Amino acid sequence: MSTIDFNHFGKVTAGGLFVNVTVTILGIGIQLFMCIYGLACYLESPRTMRRGKPPYIIVSFVILGLFSLTAAMDAYTNFRSLFEATTGREFYILTQEFEREWFRILSIFSLMFSLFTSDGLLLYRCYIVWKDQWYVLVIPGLCYLSTIGLGLQIAAPSQNWTPQDRIIGSAFTFLSVILNIMITSLLSFRLLRARNSMLGVLPSKHIQIYSRLIIILVEAALPVAVFGIGYAITLVIPLGETTAQISNWQISNMFFSTLYFLFATLSPQMIIFRVTTGRSWTDTTNASDNSTNTVLSTKNSMPVFAAGQDSSQWPSTTGTRDGYI
Numbered sequence: 205m206s207t208i209d210f211n212h213f214g215k216v217t218a219g220g221l222f223v224n225v226t227v228t229i230l231g232i233g234i235q236l237f238m239c240i241y242g243l244a245c246y247l248e249s250p251r252t253m254r255r256g257k258p259p260y261i262i263v264s265f266v267i268l269g270l271f272s273l274t275a276a277m278d279a280y281t282n283f284r285s286l287f288e289a290t291t292g293r294e295f296y297i298l299t300q301e302f303e304r305e306w307f308r309i310l311s312i313f314s315l316m317f318s319l320f321t322s323d324g325l326l327l328y329r330c331y332i333v334w335k336d337q338w339y340v341l342v343i344p345g346l347c348y349l350s351t352i353g354l355g356l357q358i359a360a361p362s363q364n365w366t367p368q369d370r371i372i373g374s375a376f377t378f379l380s381v382i383l384n385i386m387i388t389s390l391l392s393f394r395l396l397r398a399r400n401s402m403l404g405v406l407p408s409k410h411i412q413i414y415s416r417l418i419i420i421l422v423e424a425a426l427p428v429a430v431f432g433i434g435y436a437i438t439l440v441i442p443l444g445e446t447t448a449q450i451s452n453w454q455i456s457n458m459f460f461s462t463l464y465f466l467f468a469t470l471s472p473q474m475i476i477f478r479v480t481t482g483r484s485w486t487d488t489t490n491a492s493d494n495s496t497n498t499v500l501s502t503k504n505s506m507p508v509f510a511a512g513q514d515s516s517q518w519p520s521t522t523g524t525r526d527g528y529i
Contacts, residue, residue, distance in 0.1 A: 208447050214295040218285070228465075242264060260479045267321050270318035277311035304361055319380065319465075347386065388424075420475075427471070434456075441453070
């Protein structure tokens with residue numbers, strides 16, 4: 205380890221943390237737009253179309269608030285480190301010392317709870333579709349509880365990240381990714397089965413809704429899975445024994461971690477955005493007498509797509525809602 209130039213490594217760390225905060229603030233801007241626009245659509249919609257949407261709006265702002273708190277604390281940490289350090293080595297030492305400070309602990313806790321909220325929302329969406337066969341959610345539910353336990357272990361104050369802590373962090377990320385993949389697969393399977401059962405019964409424009417929903421689910425889950433797996437792998441691979449090796453590890457780790465946490469909180473916001481703007485389902489119900497409703501056929505219950513509402517209930521400026529998801 206004597207061959208490591210910590211002055212250079214500290215500069216690499218400083219640059220990575222600066223990029224991390226910048227990308228996080230960009231993600232907050234996107235989430236803020238989704239939250240405000242979704243709320244505006246909700247307030248402008250008729251009362252008959254507001255049912256089931258308030259909880260999604262609340263969760264949306266909760267995720268935004270928690271992620272914003274994380275970004276604010278990280279920005280403050282970086283400011284303190286850059287302001288007080290005169291060399292790269294001092295910057296690296298300060299970042300290690302700040303791991304025990306209240307602002308760093310608050311940052312990690314708020315990040316973990318934003319992830320818990322995001323995964324909980326996905327699990328609830330899966331429950332809506334599989335309500336008649338709830339037992340298929342036992343494994344995803346246990347996986348979700350495991351991520352909560354590991355996440356709290358990670359958020360607990362510690363002096364430095366030990367190899368054991370890195371293994372726990374990797375396990376947490378892998379479990380979160382597996383949970384995301386399981387939920388996406390369950391939702392896509394149910395939607396695909398419903399789509400096949402509706403072939404020849406409904407017009408093609410209604411059948412396309414199922415295909416588009418599956419595409420949306422996959423698009424939302426894919427970045428989380430890719431960057432999550434990459435981040436989990438970087439946590440368990442050796443750091444290296446030279447300055448170049450440990451610097452490359454730090455760059456890879458911060459690249460995957462930044463994008464993983466960004467998309468882990470952004471993906472559920474995309475789902476909520478679809479709900480609040482009337483392009484997804486909000487609840488389960490029995491078969492409707494309204495022939496314009498597009499439903500997902502299940503054994504005992506079915507989610508009703510908001511796109512199936514009569515377009516005459518909306519202001520003419522929104523245009524037809526047929527084909528929306």
